[in-house]
Every structure is written in C-alpha cells, then in structure tokens.
Amino acid sequence: MGKILIKNADVLTLNESGNVLRRTDIAIAEGRIQSIGAVPSEFVADETIEACDHVVMPGFFNAHTHAAMTFERGWADDLPFDRWLNEKIWVAESALTPEDVRWGAYLAAAEMIRSGTVGFADHYFYMDEVAQVVEEAGLRATLAWCVFGMGAETEVGAGLEETVDFVQRWQGAANGRIRTVLGPHSPYACPPDFLETVASRAAELCVGIHIHLSEFPDQVESSLAKHGVTPVAFLEQRGILDNPTLAAHCIHITPEDMDIFQAKQVNVVQCPNCHMKLGMGVTPVPELLTRGVNVALGTDGPASNNDLDMLEEARLATLMQKNHHMDPVILPAELTLRLATQHGARALGFPESGVLAPGRPADLIIFDFRRPHLRPRHNLLSNIMYSAKSPDISHVIVDGQVLMKEGELTTLDEERILYEAEKRAFRMVKQNMRIVRAYDLDYRK
Amino acid sequence: MGKILIKNADVLTLNESGNVLRRTDIAIAEGRIQSIGAVPSEFVADETIEACDHVVMPGFFNAHTHAAMTFERGWADDLPFDRWLNEKIWVAESALTPEDVRWGAYLAAAEMIRSGTVGFADHYFYMDEVAQVVEEAGLRATLAWCVFGMGAETEVGAGLEETVDFVQRWQGAANGRIRTVLGPHSPYACPPDFLETVASRAAELCVGIHIHLSEFPDQVESSLAKHGVTPVAFLEQRGILDNPTLAAHCIHITPEDMDIFQAKQVNVVQCPNCHMKLGMGVTPVPELLTRGVNVALGTDGPASNNDLDMLEEARLATLMQKNHHMDPVILPAELTLRLATQHGARALGFPESGVLAPGRPADLIIFDFRRPHLRPRHNLLSNIMYSAKSPDISHVIVDGQVLMKEGELTTLDEERILYEAEKRAFRMVKQNMRIVRAYDLDYRK
Numbered sequence: 001m002g003k004i005l006i007k008n009a010d011v012l013t014l015n016e017s018g019n020v021l022r023r024t025d026i027a028i029a030e031g032r033i034q035s036i037g038a039v040p041s042e043f044v045a046d047e048t049i050e051a052c053d054h055v056v057m058p059g060f061f062n063a064h065t066h067a068a069m070t071f072e073r074g075w076a077d078d079l080p081f082d083r084w085l086n087e088k089i090w091v092a093e094s095a096l097t098p099e100d101v102r103w104g105a106y107l108a109a110a111e112m113i114r115s116g117t118v119g120f121a122d123h124y125f126y127m128d129e130v131a132q133v134v135e136e137a138g139l140r141a142t143l144a145w146c147v148f149g150m151g152a153e154t155e156v157g158a159g160l161e162e163t164v165d166f167v168q169r170w171q172g173a174a175n176g177r178i179r180t181v182l183g184p185h186s187p188y189a190c191p192p193d194f195l196e197t198v199a200s201r202a203a204e205l206c207v208g209i210h211i212h213l214s215e216f217p218d219q220v221e222s223s224l225a226k227h228g229v230t231p232v233a234f235l236e237q238r239g240i241l242d243n244p245t246l247a248a249h250c251i252h253i254t255p256e257d258m259d260i261f262q263a264k265q266v267n268v269v270q271c272p273n274c275h276m277k278l279g280m281g282v283t284p285v286p287e288l289l290t291r292g293v294n295v296a297l298g299t300d301g302p303a304s305n306n307d308l309d310m311l312e313e314a315r316l317a318t319l320m321q322k323n324h325h326m327d328p329v330i331l332p333a334e335l336t337l338r339l340a341t342q343h344g345a346r347a348l349g350f351p352e353s354g355v356l357a358p359g360r361p362a363d364l365i366i367f368d369f370r371r372p373h374l375r376p377r378h379n380l381l382s383n384i385m386y387s388a389k390s391p392d393i394s395h396v397i398v399d400g401q402v403l404m405k406e407g408e409l410t411t412l413d414e415e416r417i418l419y420e421a422e423k424r425a426f427r428m429v430k431q432n433m434r435i436v437r438a439y440d441l442d443y444r445k
Numbered sequence: 446m447g448k449i450l451i452k453n454a455d456v457l458t459l460n461e462s463g464n465v466l467r468r469t470d471i472a473i474a475e476g477r478i479q480s481i482g483a484v485p486s487e488f489v490a491d492e493t494i495e496a497c498d499h500v501v502m503p504g505f506f507n508a509h510t511h512a513a514m515t516f517e518r519g520w521a522d523d524l525p526f527d528r529w530l531n532e533k534i535w536v537a538e539s540a541l542t543p544e545d546v547r548w549g550a551y552l553a554a555a556e557m558i559r560s561g562t563v564g565f566a567d568h569y570f571y572m573d574e575v576a577q578v579v580e581e582a583g584l585r586a587t588l589a590w591c592v593f594g595m596g597a598e599t600e601v602g603a604g605l606e607e608t609v610d611f612v613q614r615w616q617g618a619a620n621g622r623i624r625t626v627l628g629p630h631s632p633y634a635c636p637p638d639f640l641e642t643v644a645s646r647a648a649e650l651c652v653g654i655h656i657h658l659s660e661f662p663d664q665v666e667s668s669l670a671k672h673g674v675t676p677v678a679f680l681e682q683r684g685i686l687d688n689p690t691l692a693a694h695c696i697h698i699t700p701e702d703m704d705i706f707q708a709k710q711v712n713v714v715q716c717p718n719c720h721m722k723l724g725m726g727v728t729p730v731p732e733l734l735t736r737g738v739n740v741a742l743g744t745d746g747p748a749s750n751n752d753l754d755m756l757e758e759a760r761l762a763t764l765m766q767k768n769h770h771m772d773p774v775i776l777p778a779e780l781t782l783r784l785a786t787q788h789g790a791r792a793l794g795f796p797e798s799g800v801l802a803p804g805r806p807a808d809l810i811i812f813d814f815r816r817p818h819l820r821p822r823h824n825l826l827s828n829i830m831y832s833a834k835s836p837d838i839s840h841v842i843v844d845g846q847v848l849m850k851e852g853e854l855t856t857l858d859e860e861r862i863l864y865e866a867e868k869r870a871f872r873m874v875k876q877n878m879r880i881v882r883a884y885d886l887d888y889r890k
Binding site: 070071072073074075077078079080081084107108110111114115273275276277278279280281282302305306307308309316318319320322323325326327328329330332333370371372373375376377378379382383385386387389390391392414417418421422425426429 | 515516517518519520522523524525526529552553555556559560718720721722723724725726727747750751752753754761763764765767768770771772773774775777778815816817818820821822823824827828830831832834835836837859862863866867870871874
C-alpha cells in the first residue's frame with residue numbers, strides 16, 4: 001500500500017464542525033489519512049494527485065442494494081409493483097447462476113466506483129461471488145445472503161446454515177474491507193419461527209442482520225391482521241432487533257415503531273429513488289433523525305432505481321422531504337451528505353469512515369470542479385449537493401488504494417466487464433422470459 | 446453549414462410511433478435531417494461522427510429559466526422562500542449590470558450545451574446580452590425581457606416599450622434560432638392595467654408572452670381576496686392568455702383553471718427540481734395532459750435548482766408524479782422524454798423540433814453508452830430516463846451545427862468563461878451582500 005499525497009484540494013471534511021478547507025494537502029499512508037494541511041516533513045509520496053480546482057470529500061456508503069441486479073436494469077419499468085416483482089424480477093432470478101451474480105456484481109462494482117461509492121450493503125444470492133468481486137475491486141462491503149426460510153425450494157443457492165458458513169468464511173476478509181451479516185428477506189416473506197432462529201444464530205455469531213421492512217401499506221395491514229402488531233413490532237418480538245440491524249425502506253411506520261428503532265438502535269435505510277419510482281411513499285427521515293435514529297441512504301437494486309448513484313440518492317432525499325413537508329429548510333445540504341457518507345458507514349459497521357480527519361481510513365472521493373455547472377464556488381457543499389453529477393468524480397480512494405484515477409478504473413477491466421455482463425444479461429432475460437424482441441432488431445417494447 | 450454523417454447510432458426518434466432504431470446512419474445537410482437509415486448515394490459528408498455504442502435522441506428544450514442566474518448558484522440554499530427571494534436574490538440583482546448578464550449567460554450556455562439542451566426560454570434582464578450569447582453559442586432560444594410595470598424604479602434596464610423594441614430587434618435573428626416574446630413578471634407583481642397593456646401590445650406585435658403563474662398557495666388566496674378570481678382566471682380576464690403563453694409553475698390550480706388552459710391553449714411549464722427544492726408542491730401534469738394541454742419542463746434559474754440539467758428535470762418529473770399518486774405506471778419514460786423535448790419545442794415556438802425524422806431540424810444529442818450505468822441495453826429509453834447522467838452526452842448538434850464534439854465545446858471558450866464568470870459572480874455577491882467570507886479563506890457557509 002503506497003503513500004499518496006493529494007495537493008491543493010478544497011476539502012469537505014464532514015467532521016463535527018463541518019470544516020471546509022481551501023487549497024489543502026492530504027497525506028495518506030497505510031490506508032489512513034496521516035495529515036490534512038501541513039504535510040509531515042518525513043512524508044515521501046509514492047503517488048501525487050494534483051487537485052487544484054478539485055474538491056475532496058468522504059466517499060459514499062450505499063446502505064441497501066442488490067448489486068448483481070444490474071442485469072435487470074431497464075427491463076421492467078413503469079409497471080405496477082406486483083407485476084414488476086412477480087412477472088419480471090422473480091421469474092428472471094429463478095434461473096440465476098453464480099456466474100450471473102459474479103458478472104452482475106462486476107458491472108455494479110465498476111458503476112459504484114465511478115459514482116463515488118466506497119462501501120455498500122448487499123443483500124442477494126451466491127454471495128461468495130460478490131465477496132470475490134469486492135475483494136478484487138478494492139471496495140468495502142457488508143454482505144448478506146438472502147434467505148426466506150420457507151423450505152429448500154424458496155432458497156436460491158443456500159439455506160440458513162449455508163449462509164452462516166458464508167458469514168464465517170468472509171467475516172473481516174480483504175484487510176477488513178468485507179463484513180458479513182445474516183439476510184432474512186423480510187417479515188412478510190419469512191415464517192415467525194424462522195425469524196427467531198435467525199435472531200438467535202446472529203446473536204451466537206455476534207453478527208448483524210439486513211432485512212426489508214414496512215415497504216407498502218398492505219404489508220402493515222397484513223401483519224396487523226395476522227400477528228396483531230406492525231411489522232416493526234413483530235421483528236422486535238421475534239428478537240431480530242436485538243442484533244445490530246440494517247432495516248431497509250421503513251416507509252409505513254408509526255410513532256411506536258420509531259420508538260422501537262430508537263430503543264433498539266436500528267439503522268434505517270431510505271432508498272429515495274426506488275421509493276419514488278415505485279410510488280411507495282416517504283420515509284419519515286426528519287422525525288427519525290430527531291429521535292437520534294441512524295438514518296442512512298441506499299439505492300436498492302438497479303431493477304428498481306435504475307442505478308447505483310448515491311449522489312442522486314442524497315439529492316432526492318432532501319428534495320423529497322422539502323416537497324413533502326413544503327419546507328425548503330428541512331434536511332439541509334450538509335446533513336444530507338452526512339446521511340450518504342458517515343451514517344451509511346456506521347450502519348455498515350465501518351464507523352471510522354465517512355469523515356476526513358487524521359487517523360481515519362482513507363475512503364474518499366474527488367470531484368473535478370472544472371465544469372460550468374459547478375461554478376461559481378460560492379458554497380462547495382451546495383454545489384455538490386444540488387449541482388454535481390456522479391461523472392464529475394475523477395478519483396476514488398478506498399482503504400488508501402486508488403480505485404479510480406482521472407476517470408480510469410485501476411482494479412477492474414471495465415471494457416471486458418461491459419461486454420461480458422451485457423452478454424449474460426441478454427441471455428438471462430431472453431432465456432427465462434421468452435422475449436421475442438431480439439437485441440439486434442428494433443426493440444421498442 | 447457542413448454536411449454531417451452520424452454512423453452506426455442507436456436512435457430514439459420520439460416520432461409518433463416511438464420508433465427505436467439500431468445501428469443506423471443519420472445524414473444532416475443545411476441544418477436539417479436529410480435521412481435516417483439508408484444514406485442517399487449523392488451525400489458526401491464534410492464531417493463523420495462514429496456513433497457505435499452511442500444513442501441519438503432529440504435535444505432538450507428548457508421551457509423556463511433565468512439563465513444568467515448561474516451567478517447565484519449555491520449562494521442561497523436551504524432558506525425559506527421569502528428570505529431566499531427578498532434577502533438574497535432581489536438584493537443581489539439590484540446592482541446587476543449588462544456585463545454580469547452576459548457572463549452569467551455564457552456560463553449557462555456552456556452548461557446547457559454540455560447537458561444536451563438545444564433551446565431555452567429565458568426570462569430575465571438586459572436581454573440583448575443574452576441574445577448575443579445565444580447567437581454566438583449556436584443555441585435556440587425564446588427570449589423575454591422581464592418587466593413589472595409598477596414604475597421606472599421597479600424595472601431593470603427597460604420598461605415595456607424598450608422590451609417591445611428588444612422583441613422587434615431580435616425576432617427571427619440568428620437564422621431563426623432566436624425568437625422573442627414579452628415578459629411581464631407575474632399576476633402578483635404587475636398591476637392589472639399594465640397586464641392589459643402588455644396583452645394588447647403582444648397582440649399587435651403577434652408575439653407570445655412568458656409569465657410566472659400560481660407558484661404558491663398565498664398567491665391564489667391573495668388573488669381571490671383582491672380580484673375575486675384565481676390568478677389564472679385573472680390573466681384570462683386581462684387578455685394575457687389570448688396570446689400564445691408560456692406559463693411557468695402552475696402548481697396551485699383548480700379544475701376551472703385547467704379548463705382555461707385547455708381553451709386558451711396555454712403552454713404550462715413544470716420545474717420539478719425547483720418545485721421540490723423550495724417545497725412548492727406538485728403541478729398536476731397528468732391531469733393537464735389528459736385535457737390536451739401542452740406541458741413542458743423547465744429548470745427555473747440556477748439560484749433555485751441549482752443547475753440547468755433537463756435530463757434531471759425529466760427524471761424528477763416522472764418520479765415526483767409516481768410518488769405523489771403512489772402509482773409507478775403514471776408518466777412513463779417515453780411520454781416524459783417527450784415533455785422534455787418536443788413539448789418544450791412547441792412551447793418555445795420551434796414546433797418542427799423535438800422529433801428525429803427526415804426534413805426536421807437537426808437539433809439532436811448523442812449519449813455515449815460505454816458506461817457501466819448504461820448497461821445492459823434492455824431498453825434504451827429506460828436507460829436514458831432512469832440511469833443516464835447529463836455528462837454522458839458526448840455530442841450536441843443544433844440547426845445542423847456541432848456545438849459539442851466528444852465532450853469539447855466548439856463555439857465557446859469554456860476555460861475563459863469559467864474564469865470570468867466566477868470572478869464576476871464573487872464580485873457581485875460580495876459587493877452587494879457585504880459577505881466577509883473571502884474566496885481564499887475557509888468559507889463554510
């Protein structure tokens with residue numbers, strides 16, 4: 001791991017006082033930030049990044065996704081949710097192979113690095129493949145193998161005990177960049193006693209849980225009818241929330257649900273783009289933050305978003321709340337960038353990341369501000385929050401390793417990934433869905 | 446004007462049947478599309494664009510903006526609307542000079558070309574400056590000089606009659622790329638008799654009107670209290686809507702207002718990013734479209750958005766309606782792209798544009814699809830609508846002239862614009878607002 005010197009950068013530290021520094025140097029050694037400002041006299045860089053007119057900030061943490069679903073990007077849009085899920089997504093996934101997952105994850109990794117994501121929480125199948133991609137790509141990740149617990153035929157590639165093996169196999173791998181948790185799908189797709197088993201296995205292993213929660217009103221109604229409590233209270237009763245939990249969505253929740261989140265220190269993940277695109281509603285983020293709940297942001301899978309762009313999630317998170325509350329002051333820029341960075345880092349189990357300060361992990365991204373839409377620079381935070389696009393990111397550094405340099409990926413063979421992933425995606429969709437529309441024909445759906 | 450051949454492109458025509466073509470050639474001559482598909486044997490290109498793995502579509506029309514407000518980008522965010530307008534925007538603009546407007550418009554033109562906008566409806570001050578920038582940049586524009594009609598001291602640079610001179614001076618200039626209309630600010634900021642005068646002057650000149658309308662609930666309440674009718678009915682009574690009208694915002698409107706829009710063929714412009722950021726509400730776009738009203742999209746000025754990115758407006762337009770109606774099927778991708786292109790072209794008075802077909806103006810943009818977030822290409826329309834970012838645009842052609850080629854602007858000196866515009870923007874803000882924060886210091890807001 002080499003020593004890196006970033007020179008003459010403007011810096012959004014996102015530290016406690018929110019310091020913004022101008023024309024500053026950052027020295028990186030052994031995966032960590034050694035200094036911001038005066039460079040120690042003994043520091044000799046192996047690599048120097050000239051960052052005049054560039055802005056450095058902590059990298060993004062995507063706290064809920066299904067990365068390999070890049071394969072289904074753009075293939076099931078503008079549909080009602082039940083048709084989207086039942087006729088398209090689950091049918092395509094029924095013939096999923098480990099190789100599909102690997103190439104879908106490669107495509108996702110390339111996209112995530114390009115858009116400034118340094119770590120992600122993945123919830124999918126054949127997770128050994130994803131772990132190998134994460135190791136090779138140089139990203140951080142918290143990985144969960146999705147299980148349903150309704151019999152072997154409902155599982156893709158593994159039952160609970162195989163996912164326990166996966167958790168143990170990869171916990172702390174890749175210099176600590178990989179973390180693992182258990183991944184029961186949701187309170188509506190898993191039986192109650194299975195959830196109890198998952199909860200106790202997680203406690204034994206001292207690992208967390210990543211689960212879907214309270215996405216649609218009918219899930220809440222059905223839980224009230226079947227169990228007499230909301231899905232959140234149901235998970236609490238079954239012991240799930242006694243483990244560190246990443247709860248994705250949490251849109252249709254009550255004040256009592258929020259009390260439970262607060263008491264159990266649940267990490268809530270809002271996925272604004274997905275929620276808007278599928279017409280799901282608005283997670284009460286300001287109310288949760290007021291209670292001290294750690295709210296992070298995620299993209300969800302690219303079949304419902306349709307990308308893995310955390311900058312866009314941050315922008316949508318604030319725009320959505322502003323319009324929902326008809327209040328332009330709510331969820332201001334700096335707070336929203338914290339949700340997309342350090343709140344996500346905390347939710348994923350990388351609590352040192354998400355802040356630029358000496359001693360912290362060197363997980364950071366650099367924006368090239370030599371673009372008309374990023375001028376004038378009255379306020380760097382505002383320009384990133386409200387004007388920047390993810391392709392403005394020129395460099396990405398994770399754990400002190402440069403993963404993108406001046407727009408070029410350093411760890412992945414991007415050209416091969418674009419080719420192989422697309423070829424497999426076409427095959428998967430055509431084979432399973434008997435799509436007559438061929439790639440080389442006029443294919444307006 | 447040279448002959449251009451675009452080779453091997455995938456093409457979203459946005460024609461009536463929505464044809465999507467694969468690996469197709471487009472021949473351009475004398476500012477118009479000569480052929481799509483087989484190239485006429487006598488056609489000899491002066492310039493060839495190799496567009497394999499690229500997607501061509503009609504360029505965007507931004508139907509409401511204040512382009513020179515790029516100067517105030519990021520300078521007044523996360524504030525209540527009245528403080529934003531009264532303490533920040535109008536104060537800064539009180540010392541506006543023609544040179545400020547010119548450099549602000551240059552910065553906007555560079556940004557618009559980069560983000561695929563081929564034409565824009567501008568509503569601001571010192572509009573001769575903007576017209577000159579439009580002519581030089583090679584864009585299309587429909588320009589309105591904003592007037593208030595409450596006495597000379599309320600006007601910036603011109604009263605109504607001077608703006609009439611402006612309209613006549615620039616109508617049809619730059620090979621027809623420039624159109625002009627009258628620009629009364631709004632029903633709430635202009636006296637009733639002044640609006641009547643504007644309406645009759647527009648009718649005499651046979652030009653349209655560009656105006657703000659029904660942005661906030663209190664504007665409607667105040668109109669009902671003062672005039673006994675909604676702002677829309679008030680404009681109808683004063684004769685404004687008897688002229689071709691671009692009505693920006695139209696958020697707080699009644700079914701009767703929509704009947705008026707339908708009867709008077711008013712062009713309604715929604716500005717989704719601005720509406721969300723300022724917490725203004727949701728323009729009833731699906732209801733207006735059902736009545737046959739021409740709904741276009743706009744960015745509004747960069748002080749409230751904070752950019753001029755029409756692809757982002759299109760995405761927000763559909764996401765906003767989907768979540769508002771909790772209906773993922775509403776405002777699908779193709780329809781939304783039509784709002785951002787041909788509906789805007791029609792609203793601006795360039796009705797031939799916004800469609801790719803032989804004989805139509807060559808106003809088109811090219812996306813480079815060699816990016817992970819644009820693969821796989823199951824559905825090109827979906828990938829542009831839900832995944833693409835404006836920097837993925839590699840080429841822009843307006844009126845048969847290449848304004849951007851492989852990411853390089855051809856008509857504007859971008860480096861000089863970034864430098865000059867930012868320098869003036871800092872001066873304007875510091876001079877007027879006594880901002881102590883200097884550019885070279887730590888300048889956290």
